[in-house]
Amino acid sequence: MNITHDFRGRTVLVTGAARGIGLAIAETFAAAQADVVMIDRDEEELRAAAADLDATPVVADVSCTADVDRVVTTTAERTGSIDVLVNNAGILRDAVLWKLTDEDWEVVMAVHLGGTFRFTRACVPYFRAQRNGRVVNVTSYSGLHGNVGQANYASAKAGIIGFTKTAAKELARFGVTVNAISPNAETRMIASIPEDRKRASEQLIPMGRYADPSEISAAVAFLASDEAGYVTGTVLPVDGGIAA
Numbered sequence: 088m089n090i091t092h093d094f095r096g097r098t099v100l101v102t103g104a105a106r107g108i109g110l111a112i113a114e115t116f117a118a119a120q121a122d123v124v125m126i127d128r129d130e131e132e133l134r135a136a137a138a139d140l141d142a143t144p145v146v147a148d149v150s151c152t153a154d155v156d157r158v159v160t161t162t163a164e165r166t167g168s169i170d171v172l173v174n175n176a177g178i179l180r181d182a183v184l185w186k187l188t189d190e191d192w193e194v195v196m197a198v199h200l201g202g203t204f205r206f207t208r209a210c211v212p213y214f215r216a217q218r219n220g221r222v223v224n225v226t227s228y229s230g231l232h233g234n235v236g237q238a239n240y241a242s243a244k245a246g247i248i249g250f251t252k253t254a255a256k257e258l259a260r261f262g263v264t265v266n267a268i269s270p271n272a273e274t275r276m277i278a279s280i281p282e283d284r285k286r287a288s289e290q291l292i293p294m295g296r297y298a299d300p301s302e303i304s305a306a307v308a309f310l311a312s313d314e315a316g317y318v319t320g321t322v323l324p325v326d327g328g329i330a331a
Contacts, residue, residue: 094171145162221310223267224251
């Protein structure tokens with residue numbers, strides 16, 4: 088795809104970057120000449136993906152404060168700045184709510200919402216010192232509308248929306264923008280859906296198809312760019328019109 092934004096000299100952290108939307112986001116920033124730090128728990132897949140992009144792979148658990156602080160500190164020491172944070176890491180533990188265990192609930196909240204909180208908090212001192220920074224969080228249609236079997240996931244994604252809007256208000260005075268995207272992309276999770284169910288779900292999308300992950304990453308790049316410097320506290324649906 089054609090890249091119009093230039094991130095040369097900027098450090099970009101992407102969580103959940105080994106595959107899917109996270110990988111596409113890393114690819115877009117790498118193509119725009121950023122110093123990309125790819126963060127994931129899957130070491131083998133992460134290192135292979137990072138090698139292809141000449142990016143820096145860092146194995147870490149976003150639900151662990153010590154891991155998060157280590158990633159941010161070592162990155163800032165190496166590059167001299169933290170310019171863009173993309174909170175994309177997530178997991179699924181689907182079940183109807185009366186079958187959800189405490190562990191199912193807590194681990195999903197810890198990764199999605201907790202990871203977003205921990206990484207943003209760790210980056211704030213660098214953003215404040217620079218008087219500049221961009222945070223882009225990944226939420227979902229489920230966070231806006233709910234979904235059967237996803238009380239934990241939907242709650243975490245809804246929490247990310249509230250976190251995004253609050254952080255945007257708190258950090259605006261430092262020249263930092265905080266936004267979220269709500270994507271609807273062709274990922275391995277979608278690929279695992281039986282073909283008949285997938286076709287039925289596509290019929291609900293006004294544009295008639297799921298996005299390619301690169302279409303999601305283009306929206307993230309815009310929100311992280313200088314051109315979006317006056318955009319903050321928003322949730323941008325990149326969903327083919329399904330939430331319209």
